[in-house]
Amino acid sequence: MALELFLEGDPIADTKAPTDVPIGERWSERKFRGKLVNPANRRKMTIIVVGTGLAGGAAAATLAEAGYKVKSFWFQDSPRRAHSIAAQGGINAAKNYRNDGDSVHRLFYDTVKGGDFRSREDNVHRLAEISTQIIDQCVAQGVPFAREYGGLLDNRSFGGAQVSRTFYARGQTGQQLLIGAYQAFERQVAAGNIETHSRTEMLDLVVVDGKARGIVVRDLVTGEVTTHVADVVVLGTGGYSNVYYLSTNAKGSNTTAIWRAHKRGAYFANPCYTQIHPTCIPVSGDYQSKLTLMSESLRNDGRVWVPKERGDSRPPQDIPEDERDYYLERKYPAFGNLVPRDIASRQAKNVCDEGRGVGPGGLGVYLDFAEAIERLGRKAVEAKYGNLFDMYARITGEDPYSAPMRIYPAVHYTMGGLWVDYDLQSTIPGLFVIGEANFSDHGANRLGASALMQGLSDGYFVLPNTITDYLSAGPFEKVPADHPAIVEAEEGVKAQVEKFLSINGTRTVASFHRELGRLVWDYCGMERTAEGLRKALDRIPEIRKEFWTNVKVAGDAHTFNQNLEHAARVADFIELAELMCIDALHREESCGGHFRAESQTPEGEALRNDEEFAYVAAWGWTPEGEPPVLHREALEYEYVHLAQRSYK
Amino acid sequence: MQLTLRVWRQPSPQVKGKMANYHLTDVSEDMSFLEMLDVLNEQLILDGEDPIAFDHDCREGICGSCGLMINGIAHGPEQTTTCQLHMRSFSDGDTIDIEPWRSGGFPVVKDLVVDRSAFDRIISAGGFISAPTGTAPDAHATPVPKVDADAAFDAATCIGCGACVAACPNGSAMLFTAAKVTHLGLLPQGQPERDSRVVRMIAQQDAEDFGGCTNIGECSAVCPKGISMETISRLNHDLLGALRAGAVPAS
Numbered sequence: 001m002a003l004e005l006f007l008e009g010d011p012i013a014d015t016k017a018p019t020d021v022p023i024g025e026r027w028s029e030r031k032f033r034g035k036l037v038n039p040a041n042r043r044k045m046t047i048i049v050v051g052t053g054l055a056g057g058a059a060a061a062t063l064a065e066a067g068y069k070v071k072s073f074w075f076q077d078s079p080r081r082a083h084s085i086a087a088q089g090g091i092n093a094a095k096n097y098r099n100d101g102d103s104v105h106r107l108f109y110d111t112v113k114g115g116d117f118r119s120r121e122d123n124v125h126r127l128a129e130i131s132t133q134i135i136d137q138c139v140a141q142g143v144p145f146a147r148e149y150g151g152l153l154d155n156r157s158f159g160g161a162q163v164s165r166t167f168y169a170r171g172q173t174g175q176q177l178l179i180g181a182y183q184a185f186e187r188q189v190a191a192g193n194i195e196t197h198s199r200t201e202m203l204d205l206v207v208v209d210g211k212a213r214g215i216v217v218r219d220l221v222t223g224e225v226t227t228h229v230a231d232v233v234v235l236g237t238g239g240y241s242n243v244y245y246l247s248t249n250a251k252g253s254n255t256t257a258i259w260r261a262h263k264r265g266a267y268f269a270n271p272c273y274t275q276i277h278p279t280c281i282p283v284s285g286d287y288q289s290k291l292t293l294m295s296e297s298l299r300n301d302g303r304v305w306v307p308k309e310r311g312d313s314r315p316p317q318d319i320p321e322d323e324r325d326y327y328l329e330r331k332y333p334a335f336g337n338l339v340p341r342d343i344a345s346r347q348a349k350n351v352c353d354e355g356r357g358v359g360p361g362g363l364g365v366y367l368d369f370a371e372a373i374e375r376l377g378r379k380a381v382e383a384k385y386g387n388l389f390d391m392y393a394r395i396t397g398e399d400p401y402s403a404p405m406r407i408y409p410a411v412h413y414t415m416g417g418l419w420v421d422y423d424l425q426s427t428i429p430g431l432f433v434i435g436e437a438n439f440s441d442h443g444a445n446r447l448g449a450s451a452l453m454q455g456l457s458d459g460y461f462v463l464p465n466t467i468t469d470y471l472s473a474g475p476f477e478k479v480p481a482d483h484p485a486i487v488e489a490e491e492g493v494k495a496q497v498e499k500f501l502s503i504n505g506t507r508t509v510a511s512f513h514r515e516l517g518r519l520v521w522d523y524c525g526m527e528r529t530a531e532g533l534r535k536a537l538d539r540i541p542e543i544r545k546e547f548w549t550n551v552k553v554a555g556d557a558h559t560f561n562q563n564l565e566h567a568a569r570v571a572d573f574i575e576l577a578e579l580m581c582i583d584a585l586h587r588e589e590s591c592g593g594h595f596r597a598e599s600q601t602p603e604g605e606a607l608r609n610d611e612e613f614a615y616v617a618a619w620g621w622t623p624e625g626e627p628p629v630l631h632r633e634a635l636e637y638e639y640v641h642l643a644q645r646s647y648k
Numbered sequence: 649m650q651l652t653l654r655v656w657r658q659p660s661p662q663v664k665g666k667m668a669n670y671h672l673t674d675v676s677e678d679m680s681f682l683e684m685l686d687v688l689n690e691q692l693i694l695d696g697e698d699p700i701a702f703d704h705d706c707r708e709g710i711c712g713s714c715g716l717m718i719n720g721i722a723h724g725p726e727q728t729t730t731c732q733l734h735m736r737s738f739s740d741g742d743t744i745d746i747e748p749w750r751s752g753g754f755p756v757v758k759d760l761v762v763d764r765s766a767f768d769r770i771i772s773a774g775g776f777i778s779a780p781t782g783t784a785p786d787a788h789a790t791p792v793p794k795v796d797a798d799a800a801f802d803a804a805t806c807i808g809c810g811a812c813v814a815a816c817p818n819g820s821a822m823l824f825t826a827a828k829v830t831h832l833g834l835l836p837q838g839q840p841e842r843d844s845r846v847v848r849m850i851a852q853q854d855a856e857d858f859g860g861c862t863n864i865g866e867c868s869a870v871c872p873k874g875i876s877m878e879t880i881s882r883l884n885h886d887l888l889g890a891l892r893a894g895a896v897p898a899s
């Protein structure tokens with residue numbers, strides 16, 4: 001590896017998981033060994049929680065219930081808008097209500113394997129243990145999960161598993177879980193335990209004497225820049241898929257909070273691990289602002305196919321059965337259409353590259369429900385997937401009951417994020433990171449229905465039990481408003497705002513975002529090569545330079561200015577994109593969602609290199625122009641046998 | 649297609665707003681309504697004008713951020729969210745009026761953006777089940793009949809967009825409140841707080857600047873999730889029962 005790309009740093013390791021006891025006992029042992037905070041002292045401590053999605057909302061509610069003073073911040077108009085709301089399919093839990101051989105150990109095993117053996121065993125085992133409590137908690141809150149006629153909870157299957165362990169609420173599971181967390185949150189607002197800051201964006205982290213002590217925020221309505229201090233800071237600010245411009249994320253989803261924390265010293269782990277979801281509605285034009293996901297649950301009953309012959313332009317109904325290639329069923333008979341996401345996406349890309357793609361530009365494959373409608377009846381299909389079919393019809397103007405859907409992969413989730421230890425604490429003491437914003441549980445590929453599980457596990461059950469060990473040394477000394485660290489951070493934020501408004505160039509923020517996104521999609525998307533990544537790394541600094549000299553941002557600093565918000569987010573995406581490409585270039589193996597064309601099996605599957613790359617890449621930030629520093633966390637597998645992943 | 653847009657422009661709550669005209673050419677019928685506004689905004693930015701502010705986020709019809717009054721109809725001609733409305737619902741040469749939600753309970757922030765925090769306060773008043781983390785029994789401890797679970801789900805699909813308020817001639821938030829009262833009131837877990845919930849939520853709704861409900865039904869007709877008027881009947885039933893049982897709102 002060329003040395004100019006990055007510097008070697010010291011190795012890094014988690015020191016919190018008690019590895020001297022068996023894995024099934026580590027979580028209870030950690031809770032026992034960690035120090036507690038007595039209820040009278042909790043009232044004296046303030047916790048900042050940024051973000052109100054499943055992780056942030058659940059954490060804020062639970063910490064407030066425990067008696068801490070919580071300050072919550074979010075950029076949307078209401079805490080109920082966080083993008084967790086858009087998750088469709090479901091949430092995994094090892095309840096074994098189906099009596100189909102499920103167990104905590106099997107969920108643990110499936111998740112480690114699904115992550116292509118690049119996640120930390122201890123964290124994943126804890127996630128599997130907690131999964132069952134999450135379902136109990138949500139039912140108690142009134143989350144209306146799907147039920148059977150006997151009144152018990154229904155389940156369905158998801159990719160990467162041979163058991164039915166996914167709980168769901170029609171195609172709106174994320175919405176229902178988030179509303180549950182939001183209601184718990186609002187209950188604590190009413191009780192006076194949460195101070196709320198809506199339409200407020202975190203733009204810097206305040207670090208005092210090496211500890212995270214506050215955040216600098218901008219009020220998006222008035223433009224006012226202020227600092228809030230606390231004993232501890234929690235980020236639940238989601239993932240960074242919007243670095244690709246087109247993704248299934250909400251338009252506002254961004255990397256700014258975690259990126260700016262990274263620039264203050266928090267290591268960024270595995271930035272190149274991004275998930276491309278196989279079932280999204282294909283792009284229709286240049287004006288397109290986002291991509292829409294069709295839940296993976298559709299693959300339970302939908303069959304994926306393309307014509308056997310390349311360039312076959314007949315309408316799907318006119319292509320006879322024996323001239324169709326159900327390529328997932330053919331290549332992966334054991335898992336069929338339910339192979340994990342990374343595999344389904346790459347296979348779709350492969351058949352399209354062969355010229356067998358369908359629809360405009362040949363960038364699509366069919367997801368066909370004809371067989372399911374015949375087997376189950378249209379009514380049953382409607383009951384299961386009605387809202388998804390309606391959404392498809394509205395967006396495309398086509399009827400999926402009479403013709404197969406056209407789907408294509410799209411960026412959906414980022415497994416990378418800020419590095420955290422078993423306690424979910426970053427490399428900055430007092431900065432905890434939860435949910436998609438951290439890197440912890442999904443390795444190089446996340447299985448379906450696992451993001452909701454992780455967000456709620458972190459928010460309801462893990463963080464509230466681990467943060468006490470840190471807070472037991474508190475409350476910490478008060479930070480005065482004129483502390484140099486606060487003044488410096490506030491000045492930096494204000495200066496950046498002024499800079500954006502003063503450039504007055506000739507290109508819009510969105511045009512830079514689109515260009516960056518296209519570049520990252522082409523070279524750091526579904527398939528990556530050393531040559532392509534080098535090209536991207538040549539181009540990104542040029543984009544950054546042009547952005548800072550030629551962007552045109554409308555309006556002023558002291559009113560509601562959405563263009564200014566977007567500018568700050570794109571500035572950070574440009575910097576992150578560079579780190580993603582460096583990470584992707586240095587990892588000369590394929591694993592999960594990171595597919596390096598140079599490293600594949602004869603059958604075209606991802607070929608890992610455990611000898612050299614069985615580690616987490618945690619990157620330290622250095623000022624512009626200097627290469628980032630790589631800290632390796634070795635991954636050891638005590639309980640899961642390292643093997644070439646196979647779904648055949 | 650070519651369009652004329654007449655858009656409500658209001659720089660801030662303190663300044664009086666007015667309609668402004670914009671002409672757009674080359675609008676594709678596959679564009680979403682918000683993508684059409686994106687195209688206009690990029691043009692405005694390059695021309696040195698202030699782009700039109702509007703709330704939006706997920707753009708897949710579930711977060712409830714977007715909401716525009718389009719030709720006098722909340723979310724426009726299709727019964728869906730503004731982000732899911734596509735330009736194929738309009739014709740070449742159309743003039744389209746675009747306004748913010750109009751209600752005393754939703755003060756304008758800027759242009760098409762309004763403040764809907766009153767909805768959060770209504771939920772805060774009682775739209776929850778008190779189940780602190782860690783206290784839950786096994787999920788199968790209490791079976792819930794499928795019909796009840798399904799009906800609760802239907803009410804729980806409310807996205808809090810506020811179209812019901814914007815469509816109501818009285819500016820009432822009743823459908824929003826009723827959806828939550830129905831969702832939680834149909835589940836066994838929601839029974840202990842059922843009386844106090846409805847009384848408190850209604851008291852908060854009245855304390856905000858919303859009008860009263862006279863069962864007109866415009867709310868349900870524009871609701872992107874099709875929340876039914878039946879929820880309002882359930883709310884009234886619960887409210888009557890609660891008041892007869894002596895429930896009083898907390899002061």
